[in-house]
Amino acid sequence: MINEYQSAEVFGALAQQAERLGLATTVVDQLREFEREERRHGVLCGGVVEALGGEARADVTAPRRLPEHPGSAPLEAFLRNVLSVSCLSETVAVALIGAERLEMPDGPLRERLSRIWADEVGHARFGWRVAQELLPLLDQAARTRLSLYLRVALRHLELHELAHLPLESRPPAAGAALGLCSGPDARVLLYAAIDEAILPQLEALGLSAHAAWATRFSADSLLAAASY
Ligand SMILES: [Fe+2]
Numbered sequence: 001m002i003n004e005y006q007s008a009e010v011f012g013a014l015a016q017q018a019e020r021l022g023l024a025t026t027v028v029d030q031l032r033e034f035e036r037e038e039r040r041h042g043v044l045c046g047g048v049v050e051a052l053g054g055e056a057r058a059d060v061t062a063p064r065r066l067p068e069h070p071g072s073a074p075l076e077a078f079l080r081n082v083l084s085v086s087c088l089s090e091t092v093a094v095a096l097i098g099a100e101r102l103e104m105p106d107g108p109l110r111e112r113l114s115r116i117w118a119d120e121v122g123h124a125r126f127g128w129r130v131a132q133e134l135l136p137l138l139d140q141a142a143r144t145r146l147s148l149y150l151r152v153a154l155r156h157l158e159l160h161e162l163a164h165l166p167l168e169s170r171p172p173a174a175g176a177a178l179g180l181c182s183g184p185d186a187r188v189l190l191y192a193a194i195d196e197a198i199l200p201q202l203e204a205l206g207l208s209a210h211a212a213w214a215t216r217f218s219a220d221s222l223l224a225a226a227s228y
């Protein structure tokens, strides 16, 4: 519920960035729709909390910030965020939610998760499509910088996901029966999604994704992160 709410903020900020950049209204409108969808996901998740007897209340004091990348040209800055948010995070979300959905018995909970999953597929596809359309507008130097930025984005993705998939997280039998995944299993899926879906697709876009992944913890990559 909290994650979905924070994702709504991120897509809202991305829509503003696209608008400032003067991108087609279809792109801006899609991002605003994603913002609404993520908010709806939060409500759907909150409904599950309430249905299970909990209280769907949370303090979200620190909104998830979308980096401005002030040192980059506007289109390059936008593409950094599209790659990080849509191509990386949303693609991982599709894999993780898709796996939970497969484990889930038929019923209202599965229907609800299927609706969320379908939207997440749209969020990921948007990123891959927009990256394919906009990357050719950049010169070679900018594409090289984007490949270097991928070290930062991939490291952030990995650390963020691992923090949310603790190794000791093993749902009780009742939870497992509803499709809740174990932390260790989800981590295997995370790395498979990166290896088999994300890195090859980034390479197909002409970015040096494998090199970025291999050097995500290198000293100059950590130094570069300080300026983002
Ligand atoms: Fe979502």
Ligand SMILES: [Fe+2]
Binding pocket: 007, 038, 090, 093, 119, 120, 123
């Ligand atoms: Fe999403």
